[in-house]
Amino acid sequence: MMIEIIAQESAQEFLRRARQNERVAHAYLFHGPEGAGKEALALLATQSFFCEKWHAPIAAPQAATISLFDEPVAQPVAAPMAGTALACGSCSACRRIAEMTHPDVRVIFPRTASAGEDERTEVLRSLASNPYRRLKPWENPTILIDDIRTLKRELGMTSYEGHGIAALILEADRMKAEAANALLKILEEPPAQTLMILTATSLDGILPTIVSRCQPVRLLILTRAQINATLQNKYGVSAERAQFIAKLANGNFRRALDLLDNDVDTRRQQAVAFLRMAFRFNKPVEQMDFLNALVREHDRRELRQLLEFCLLWVRDGYVLKAMSASPLAVAAIINTDQERQLADLIKNLPEFDFPGVIVELEFSIECLDRYVQPWLVLMVLLHRIQQLSGSRK
Ligand SMILES: [Zn+2]
Structure with a gap:
């Protein structure tokens, strides 16, 4: 083989x-x-x-010949x-x-x-x-x-x-x-x-x-096209799904295979729920319950995935905001079907610090990779997103 x-x-x-x-x-x-x-x-x-x-090829032992x-x-x-x-x-x-x-x-x-x-x-x-x-x-x-x-x-x-x-x-x-x-x-x-x-x-x-x-x-990072083609040709993934997973995988084929196993839509919705929870600062008990359940029901790898989806979401928001006047904006984002929700977020939170939140999310993913306690990572993250959202207390 x-x-x-x-x-x-x-x-x-x-x-x-x-x-x-x-x-x-x-x-x-x-x-x-x-x-x-x-x-x-x-x-x-x-x-x-x-x-x-x-x-x-291993030569057969020859009779000693005298030269x-x-x-x-x-x-x-x-x-x-x-x-x-x-x-x-x-x-x-x-x-x-x-x-x-x-x-x-x-x-x-x-x-x-x-x-x-x-x-x-x-x-x-x-x-x-x-x-x-x-x-x-x-x-x-x-x-x-x-x-x-x-x-x-x-x-x-x-x-x-x-x-x-x-x-x-x-x-x-x-x-x-x-x-x-x-x-x-x-x-x-x-x-x-x-x-x-x-x-x-x-x-x-x-x-x-x-x-x-x-x-x-x-070794070089794999391109979106290479991942896309491999998923279609070797794993029999449909063109549409392969394209979407290739975008999410971000050059990492291991992640692409992980995503293949997962219900991507559920994960995306979870990411939105997580980000929303950051704005529930006036409901600390609800926040705690949410976090407790999240950590109880998901292992580190799944939580990492969740944060990666959050990252994609916030990045998309950032791109949309930066390119708001351009018709190319929608083509540049990954969660194309969630453009409306993203637009609402931008409108409702004009002060939302997209680059700041991106940095926080990346840091949290790194913490998970370094085996910091997931509950702690997520709690600190929620708090930081809340601070960076620019919403009034
Ligand atoms: Zn061989």
Whole structure:
């Protein structure tokens, strides 16, 4: 099974050239925005490392022949790869990598210390079933020092199949100093025949000494058109829905897949209800009840989604207000069917500080990502929106 990558042609071409010229680095660092396909590309690069088509056919042991002139014997040359594929996708190695059953591939990802074996297997299974949506079941996970130590031991052993060992370290930016230093030691003296691939959203969260030991490969944010086309062609989504989800996904394919599962309309209505609640400052009990129910009924991921919908809504309002005289305004917004409500909001709250609220929403989403208590995040947010709404107390 071939790992399918959405776009990222230049990153793929870079890796393919390295493979073709036998200049594969010991360690790569795939970095780029969330949902760009770093983990999918890491799997494909791993397939490429092991793919049987890249390995010279193993010559049958020959009877020792004595050459008088000690001339070099011509080596059998591997057939060149067809087309530009990084891996064939169909050999036994490629297949087992896609299924996460290759004995010489290690995958390390952030988890909690108490995470059970079952949960970890489940995560690997999700990666195999779709590398764009690996499960992330834990709150505030990190890459554990124990996992890096185990990896170090394993890299010191010989590989099962004689073609080396590949280690994937996903979300390498979620690593504390202790684990990072242990990883650095491995990178400083990489065992022969080892391929290490780190992935990270940003290089900022990684020790510069680690970054400098890796070959960085940058992945670009996906375009709306790429997401739209993929949803239609690979996921059978209708043109209209694909277009809408592609807009909402904002370059993040993982989010696009999340949205696919969700009832987008319900979420949008919830976002409107949440924003409305900010103006209920004279009803504190009602606000509390609303928040309590929201936090009780939704997990962090869903609440994040809710805030993203709020963000889209407020952004649309801002665009409409800024472009009010232009007929292009409606085309520029995402919630096109809610233009009336947005216009009302602009009219009723002339002082509404759109940029200020956008900043607050972005900050709240970041807080949720950093595992701050959801209830607290939402409570502070409501209060801030209320302050920025310009409505009279
Ligand atoms: Zn293959």
